[in-house]
Each structure stands twice: as C-alpha cells, then as structure tokens.
Amino acid sequence: MTFGDNAIFDYFNRVEDFAKECRKGGVFNDLPVITGKSQGPEVMVKGCNAPVINCNSLDYLNLGNSVATTQSSGLVEKWGTGFGISRAVADHEIYIQFEKEMAEFKNSVYPRGMKLFNTGYLACYNAILLLAGRVSAAGFPMDKNPPASCFFMDVHAHASLQDAIRGNGFHCKTTSHLNYDELERKLSKAEPETLKFIVEDALFSMNGSFVDCKKLLELAKKYGAIVILDGAHSDGVYGRNGRGLLDHQGIVEQEDLEYFVEIGTLSKAFACIGGYAALPVGFCDLAKVGNFHYIFSVALPPDIVERALLTKRIIAGGIGDERRKILHKKTSEFRNEVRKLEFNAMNSESQIVPIVVGDDKKCQEARDYLLFECGILVGAIRKPAVSSKNALLRFSLTAGHEDYHYEKIIESLKKARDKFRF
Numbered sequence: 001m002t003f004g005d006n007a008i009f010d011y012f013n014r015v016e017d018f019a020k021e022c023r024k025g026g027v028f029n030d031l032p033v034i035t036g037k038s039q040g041p042e043v044m045v046k047g048c049n050a051p052v053i054n055c056n057s058l059d060y061l062n063l064g065n066s067v068a069t070t071q072s073s074g075l076v077e078k079w080g081t082g083f084g085i086s087r088a089v090a091d092h093e094i095y096i097q098f099e100k101e102m103a104e105f106k107n108s109v110y111p112r113g114m115k116l117f118n119t120g121y122l123a124c125y126n127a128i129l130l131l132a133g134r135v136s137a138a139g140f141p142m143d144k145n146p147p148a149s150c151f152f153m154d155v156h157a158h159a160s161l162q163d164a165i166r167g168n169g170f171h172c173k174t175t176s177h178l179n180y181d182e183l184e185r186k187l188s189k190a191e192p193e194t195l196k197f198i199v200e201d202a203l204f205s206m207n208g209s210f211v212d213c214k215k216l217l218e219l220a221k222k223y224g225a226i227v228i229l230d231g232a233h234s235d236g237v238y239g240r241n242g243r244g245l246l247d248h249q250g251i252v253e254q255e256d257l258e259y260f261v262e263i264g265t266l267s268k269a270f271a272c273i274g275g276y277a278a279l280p281v282g283f284c285d286l287a288k289v290g291n292f293h294y295i296f297s298v299a300l301p302p303d304i305v306e307r308a309l310l311t312k313r314i315i316a317g318g319i320g321d322e323r324r325k326i327l328h329k330k331t332s333e334f335r336n337e338v339r340k341l342e343f344n345a346m347n348s349e350s351q352i353v354p355i356v357v358g359d360d361k362k363c364q365e366a367r368d369y370l371l372f373e374c375g376i377l378v379g380a381i382r383k384p385a386v387s388s389k390n391a392l393l394r395f396s397l398t399a400g401h402e403d404y405h406y407e408k409i410i411e412s413l414k415k416a417r418d419k420f421r422f
Contacts, residue, residue, distance in 0.1 A: 026361055029380065032056075032371055039064030039271065041400035045377055052371060053405050055378040055395045060237050060351055061323040062400030063311055064271035071310050075303035083302055088288050088295040094302045098309045099276075105312055106235075106262055106278050107243055107252065113284035115277050117293075118300055120232050120265025121160040123275025126293050127228065127263050128164035130283045131197065136290045149195035151228075152186055154178065156206065157199050158230050165199070177204075180215050187223040196225035202245035203234040206386055206394065208348030210234070213249045213260075220259040227260045233352065235262075236269025237324060241316040269315060272308040274300050323399035327351055331397050334406050343413065346392075354381070354392040355413065357422040363391035366420045374412035 022028055033046040039059045042051040057064070083092060095116055103114035117123040132149050135142040150171045153161065165172050173186045183198065190196055198220060200211045216227045231244045239247030246252070246260060266274035279287075287294045314320055331351045338345050344356040357363040360382045367380035370393070379394045386392060395409070416422075 026364070029364060029382070032377060034377075037065055040066075041398060041402070041405060043377065045371065047372060048375065050375065052375040052377045053401070053408060055376060055397065055401075055409065057398060058233070058268040058396055059271045060233075060269045060327060060396075060398050061242075061271075061315065061320060062398045063269075063314060063323075066400075071314070072303075072307040075306050079302035079306065081301060081303070083299045085299070086295060086297060087299045092299070092302055092305075094305050094309070095299065098305050101309060101312065102276055103278065105241070105243060105316060106264075107247065107257065112258075112278050113281040115279055115284045115287055115294075116300070116305065117275040117277065118297055119273065120263075120267055120275035122293055122297075123263050123265065123277045124158060124160035124230055125164040126287070126291055127261060127277040127279065128161065128170070129168065129293075130279065130287060130291060131226070131228070131261065132168070132170050132195075135283075135286060137286055147193065147195055148191070149197065150190055151197045151199050152183055152225070153199040154201070154211075156201070156204050158201055158205070158232065161199050161228070161230060178209065178211060180212065180219070184219055184223075187219060187225060190223070192224070196223060198225050198227045200227065200229055201233070202229050202231040203238075203350055203352070205233050205352060206381060206392070207346040207354055208350040208352035209346070210245060210249075210349060213246055213251055217251060217256055217259055225259075228263065229260055230263050232263075232265040232268060233350070235264040236315045236320070237327065237351065242269065242320050242324065266308045266311075270308050270311045272311055273304060274308055327397070327399040330401065330403075330406065334395075334397065334409075337406075337410055338413070341410070341414065343417070351397045353395040353397065355395065355422075356390065356392045357420070358389055358391060360388075360391045362420050362422065363393065366416045366422065367393060369416055369419060370412055374408070374415065376409060376412050 035044045035046055037043065039057055040062065041054055043054045045052050087095065099114040099116055103112065117126060134146050150173060151165045152173050152175060153165060154177060155174050156177050175183045175186060187196060198216055200216065203210055219225065220227050234245040236242040238245050244262065251257065262278045264276050266272040335345060335348055335353055338353065338355065346354050346356060348354060357366055363380045363382060367378060370376040370378055380391065381394045382391045
C-alpha cells in the first residue's frame, strides 16, 4: 500500500517499508492456524491431515472442552450475548456473585475485596494503577501531593505489570530473576515513608519456575512492603482446591496474607476470559469512580462470567483435585525424562516445560518440523518474550495428555534435536 505526500503519509509509507523488511528478515512468525476446537489434548491445524498433539494450550486442567462446556450450555439463552454497559453505570447479579465466591476461593481476608476485570492483562495493569499512590474519585485526587512509591520488580515479571509500571512512569527498581539478596539490598535503601511494592509472577510463564512466597513475605514484613503476585499460571493448578501458590507454599494465615495482593486470569486453568484482583475493599470501591479502564469499558458478557464461576466450582471440587493430581504426576515424569536426555529445560518445576533451542530461526524451524512432520503443536517463543539467542519451545502440558502423547513428544523431540542440533 502506498499513501499520498505529506508528513503523516510519509511516516505511514516508512512503516509499510519497515514491515516488509521485517517479513523478509523472518521477524514475523507464520503462525499455525487451528481449525475447529482450540482446546483439548489434540486439535486440527491447517496443513495437517490428522489431529496433532496440542502442547500450546494453557487450559491446564483440560476443562475447556469437557465438564465446563457441558455445565455451561444454555448460558447465552439465559443471559444474552452481552451486558451492553459499563459497571460504573449499572451492575449485574452474576458479577457480584462471582466476586463474592472468588474472594472466598482465594481466601481473601478482611479488609480484602475482589474486583473482576475484562482480561488478566487489565487486572494486572489496573491493580498497579490503583495501588501506586495516585488514588482519585470522580477526578478528585485523595492527595494533592501523593506519597512516593517504588516498585521492586523481577526482570521476568509479566509484560502487563511492566507495562503498567514503566508505561506510567512509576519509580521502579528491577531485580535479577529470583535474586532475593539483590531484592533485599534494594529494599533496604528505600526511604521508610516510600510505598514499597514487590512485583512477582507466582509461576513464570517462560521458564516454568516458582517464586519463593515465604521469602517474599519475610522481606515484606522486614521492610514494610506489599507483594503484588500474579497467579495467572498457578491459580487453579496449585494449592488446596486450586487456590494458588500462596496456599501451596503454606501461607494461609490472615496476618501473612495481608502482605499480598493477588492478581489472576480466567483464561488459563479457568478456560474462559477475564481477570481478577484481590484488593483492599476501599480500592475496589474506588475503581468504580477512579479507574478509567474500569469506568469506560463495557463489562464482560454475563454468560462468560457465569461460565467462569461454574468452572471455578469445578476447579475447587473433586474433579479439580483429580485433574491436578494427574497433571502434577505426569508433568513431573516428563520433566525428569527430558532432563535425563539432557535437554535444557531451564529450572522448570511445573506444567510449563521449556526446551531451549537458542537461535530464533532454528527455533521456528524446529517448531514447524514438530508440527508438520511429527504432529505436535508447540509454541516457538522468541524475542521479546525471551532474550535474544535464548529462543525456546514452550510445552504447555495439561491434565488431558495421556501417556502415549508424552511418549510421542519425547521421541519427536529427539528427532528434532538430531536434525537441528539443539
């Protein structure tokens, strides 16, 4: 496409040229195209003549095409296809019920509330905005001179958290990945009156490793900080009834939980869409009158929210317990096997198992080989999600994968390594 002659069109033309160069240079990924249902251990992909093993889904408990689908049929007929208005104008009974049950599920303690957002990304982003010391209501700030705040953020924290902090110009100290000594050194240098927030993922989505919540709690108490914990990949999968990493690591007492603000998504283990943040009640109330993303966005469709609520109940019940047990057993065996074969699985200890390839181009070629020659769909993760020359194949494993799936994945990985030398 060619635009006319003036400054703005010249800029558009340069963008078009730059995009063409990126395509030539292999920057753009030719993505697999799924046809039909996208959840489950096997899916159909354009260009493949038979179902392929799906190692690309974050539906960790395999609920998207099974129990959750069955129990949520008829919800569109019940509620219609959308809400049609912002929750700053009118509310809905199903949103209120979801927030009540989700607060109880996450063991949110008084004075904690729960706020539903349209995506997990927005939940993280807006929790940062609400907590950062710029509290306002209907355009009127609580403080004419807001208190100083500082975020102490892991270098691998999710992009939504980084976007909210850096994009809004908040003061930030980045720490090396899971380096608690460095985190403590930086916390110790902050002024006592500064609002201090430690920002971490519970389970890091690129390397499959957990944060040490007990260590974070120790530092939070020592330096008067709050931990902002993104449980996107661990909620529903770990802890009693799937309550998340805090519960999994034994942090369950009120006097300890008050040092944490938990954020999560409904798009992974919950097999739905949306996000949530467990915030002090005052912040939840002020979101309705002081948070532009919340005020000026139409709310999620009620049928989606009830579907998430039904899935939450499944996760917290016997089916959830059974599927977590299956997932943890089989993924542990898989991690042991790939390490025995000397693949670089980084420090994964979860259902997310990276296999480091290194070179971006080689990683994409290995992804295509596994898909079209071996029948395995896996994500090729490259910059900016990981650092340059550290491209990886990310295996996202679910409770739906059977033993024969794992056997085929292992054999195919060995073939890919022989072919591409990684």
